[in-house]
Amino acid sequence: MTKFTKAVGLWLAAFLLVIVCCTPAYARNYTFVDAHLHYVDFFQHSDGVESLLDAMDHTHVEHAQLMGIGVAKKWDAHAPKKPRFFMSDDAPVYWYSATDYLLAEALTRAPDNVQARFSPFISGFNPTDLNAAEHIQRLIDLYPGFWKGIGEIFTRHDDLTRLTEGEVPRADHPALMAVYRLAAERKLPVLVHSNITAKRENRPLYLDEFEQAVKANPDTVFLWAHAGTSEELNRRLGRLSFLRDEVERMLKAYPNLYIDLSWTVLEPYLLDASGHPRQEWVRLIQRYPDRFTLGSDLVGQFYPMKQVLNRFIPFLDALDERTANKVARDNFMALMGIE
Numbered sequence: 001m002t003k004f005t006k007a008v009g010l011w012l013a014a015f016l017l018v019i020v021c022c023t024p025a026y027a028r029n030y031t032f033v034d035a036h037l038h039y040v041d042f043f044q045h046s047d048g049v050e051s052l053l054d055a056m057d058h059t060h061v062e063h064a065q066l067m068g069i070g071v072a073k074k075w076d077a078h079a080p081k082k083p084r085f086f087m088s089d090d091a092p093v094y095w096y097s098a099t100d101y102l103l104a105e106a107l108t109r110a111p112d113n114v115q116a117r118f119s120p121f122i123s124g125f126n127p128t129d130l131n132a133a134e135h136i137q138r139l140i141d142l143y144p145g146f147w148k149g150i151g152e153i154f155t156r157h158d159d160l161t162r163l164t165e166g167e168v169p170r171a172d173h174p175a176l177m178a179v180y181r182l183a184a185e186r187k188l189p190v191l192v193h194s195n196i197t198a199k200r201e202n203r204p205l206y207l208d209e210f211e212q213a214v215k216a217n218p219d220t221v222f223l224w225a226h227a228g229t230s231e232e233l234n235r236r237l238g239r240l241s242f243l244r245d246e247v248e249r250m251l252k253a254y255p256n257l258y259i260d261l262s263w264t265v266l267e268p269y270l271l272d273a274s275g276h277p278r279q280e281w282v283r284l285i286q287r288y289p290d291r292f293t294l295g296s297d298l299v300g301q302f303y304p305m306k307q308v309l310n311r312f313i314p315f316l317d318a319l320d321e322r323t324a325n326k327v328a329r330d331n332f333m334a335l336m337g338i339e
């Protein structure tokens with residue numbers, strides 16, 4: 001062997017060693033559960049079950065929590081054109097109970113193997129109405145064995161709260177306390193949207209309302225939608241400095257509490273501006289690996305599902321593999337009693 005060929009051989013060996021050392025031994029392939037998904041939008045329209053299944057299959061979503069939306073946007077006679085979103089104009093939204101029937105009729109007409117891929121939640125009731133628990137019970141009786149949870153219950157929710165007709169809902173409202181008791185009796189988890197603060201208050205202004213609900217109902221499983229964040233809070237206040245510590249405190253104090261990491265938590269909390277995982281959130285989820293779920297929060301249109309859920313992959317990859325799979329899939333399946 002000449003000195004030249006020997007040198008080339010050593011160079012190639014070193015090059016291959018660098019490739020081996022710097023390349024992961026394998027790439028993780030996640031199977032997801034979409035734990036926050038609306039079958040309809042704020043006008044109660046949907047692309048339908050077939051479109052939803054297609055999006056799930058393309059995204060490796062094995063199972064999904066599925067709910068309607070408990071309010072509908074009014075098309076006001078004075079509006080110059082039909083609104084496209086609940087914030088498109090100043091017309092109100094109103095509580096809309098038919099959303100649950102739209103969902104139930106769509107799923108119960110589907111084959112059994114399709115129904116098995118969904119955990120439907122009840123959302124079409126007024127959370128300030130003392131009759132709310134009775135209305136939910138009636139729906140449970142009409143579709144026995146069908147419903148797997150309650151929510152998303154809208155309480156403090158930025159402009160949605162401002163536009164909703166009637167009394168302002170809050171997580172510890174007496175009407176909802178009765179709903180939580182019913183949920184415990186029926187072993188139905190409850191998904192609650194309760195913003196941790198208002199969009200001009202950089203302190204946990206509304207946290208006490210939600211904490212009182214969780215504390216007073218230890219037998220009820222609570223899923224805290226978006227960990228108390230929202231798109232509007234992110235836009236107005238940026239990253240809340242107190243959020244992570246409050247989430248950790250709540251998880252430590254209340255074993256019946258789970259955290260929904262759907263889209264408004266991803267940025268600016270789980271990922272920084274450069275798309276890198278924030279280590280304080282990595283450590284928090286590693287500390288409570290059984291208590292987090294994630295979802296797309298899509299509303300009636302499902303084609304963006306792959307794009308939305310795949311954005312979580314850099315953060316999931318920063319967790320150990322067992323924890324990552326729990327967050328992506330296993331935790332929600334365990335809540336639903338599905339192997």
